Amino acid sequence: MSNSIRKWIFVLLVPALVVFILGSVSGGAGHGAALQSANIDLHDKQSLQNGAKYYVNYCMGCHSLKFSRYNRMAEDMGLNEEHGLTGDDVSTLLKENMIFTYDEDGKQDKVGSLMKNAYSPKAAAEAFGTSVPDLSLVGRSRGTDWIYSYLKGFYLDSSRPMGVNNTVFKDVGMPHVLWELQGWQEMEHAEGDGEHHGEPTLTLSKPGKMSPGEYDQVVRDLTNFLTYVSEPAQLSRKMYGVFTLLFLLLLFGVSWMLEKEYWKDIH
Numbered sequence: 537m538s539n540s541i542r543k544w545i546f547v548l549l550v551p552a553l554v555v556f557i558l559g560s561v562s563g564g565a566g567h568g569a570a571l572q573s574a575n576i577d578l579h580d581k582q583s584l585q586n587g588a589k590y591y592v593n594y595c596m597g598c599h600s601l602k603f604s605r606y607n608r609m610a611e612d613m614g615l616n617e618e619h620g621l622t623g624d625d626v627s628t629l630l631k632e633n634m635i636f637t638y639d640e641d642g643k644q645d646k647v648g649s650l651m652k653n654a655y656s657p658k659a660a661a662e663a664f665g666t667s668v669p670d671l672s673l674v675g676r677s678r679g680t681d682w683i684y685s686y687l688k689g690f691y692l693d694s695s696r697p698m699g700v701n702n703t704v705f706k707d708v709g710m711p712h713v714l715w716e717l718q719g720w721q722e723m724e725h726a727e728g729d730g731e732h733h734g735e736p737t738l739t740l741s742k743p744g745k746m747s748p749g750e751y752d753q754v755v756r757d758l759t760n761f762l763t764y765v766s767e768p769a770q771l772s773r774k775m776y777g778v779f780t781l782l783f784l785l786l787l788f789g790v791s792w793m794l795e796k797e798y799w800k801d802i803h
C-alpha cells in the first residue's frame with residue numbers, strides 16, 4: 537500500500553473512531569431506564585398544532601416558554617394566509633384556544649406576547665419544593681427521546697410528596713399532570729435470578745380516558761412541539777442547507793465545463 541493511501545485512511549478513520557467512542561460514552565452515561573424512541577416529524581403541522589394545544593392546556597400553568605411568541609408559533613405551524621386564514625382569523629383562533637395568560641392589568645395577553653406564565657418562582661418553590669423550569673430549550677438540553685420517555689414514565693410511588701416517581705427522572709418534583717388521559721402506572725420488578733435483578737416494567741393498573749396508543753400519540757405531539765420550540769429555525773435551516781448544496785453542485789458543473797472550454801485548444 538502506498539504511503540499516501542495509508543495517510544488518507546488514517547485521516548478518515550481516526551475522526552470516525554473518536555466520534556464513535558464519544559457517542560457510546562455519552563449514550564451510556566444516562567441514568568435510569570432506557571429511553572424510548574419518540575419518532576417525531578417536525579414537518580407534521582397537525583402534530584405540532586396538537587402538541588401546542590395540549591401544551592397550553594396542561595403544561596403552561598407551570599412551565600413558561602419565555603422565548604416564544606404566540607403569533608410566530610401559529611405562523612410556523614401552518615395557521616397562516618397560505619392556508620386561507622386572515623390575520624384576524626389567526627388572532628381569534630389564538631385568543632379562543634391558546635392564550636390563557638393575562639397581563640398585569642388583567643387583560644388577556646396579545647397575540648404578539650411572549651409565552652410567559654403566571655406562576656412566580658417563589659410560589660413554585662413552595663408548592664413543589666423546587667423551581668419549575670422554563671421549557672424553551674428542553675428539546676436540546678434533554679433531547680427528544682428523553683422528553684417522550686419522561687412523559688410516559690410516571691408511576692405511583694407513595695413515598696414521594698406528589699405520589700409519583702419517574703423512570704427517567706428519579707424523585708421528580710412534578711406531579712403526573714396527564715393522569716386523566718393516561719391513567720396510573722405501577723412499577724413491577726420481575727423476579728431476578730439472585731445474581732441479576734429483574735428488569736423493572738410499568739403496568740397500567742388504572743386506565744385513563746385514552747387508550748395507550750392514543751396517549752402515546754399525545755405525548756409524541758407534545759414532544760414534537762417542544763423540539764420545534766427549542767429551535768424554531770430548524771424548520772427552515774434544513775431547507776437552506778439543501779439549497780446551498782444544490783447551488784454548489786450547479787457551480788461545480790459550470791466550473792467544470794468552463795475548465796474544459798479553456799483548455800480544449802491547448803495541447
Ligand code: HEC
Nearest residue numbers: 594595597598664666667668669674678707708709710713
Ligand atoms: C403543576 C405544575 C406542573 C405542570 C402542570 C407541569 N409540570 Fe413539568 N415540571 C414541574 C416541576 C416542578 C418540574 C421540576 C421537577 C424537578 O426538578 O424535580 C418539572 C419538570 C419538567 C421537565 C424536566 C425539565 C428538566 O430539564 O429538568 C419536563 C420536560 C416537563 N416538566 C414537562 C412538562 C410537560 C410537557 C407538561 C405538560 C404535559 C408539564 N411539564 C406540566 C411542574 C409542572
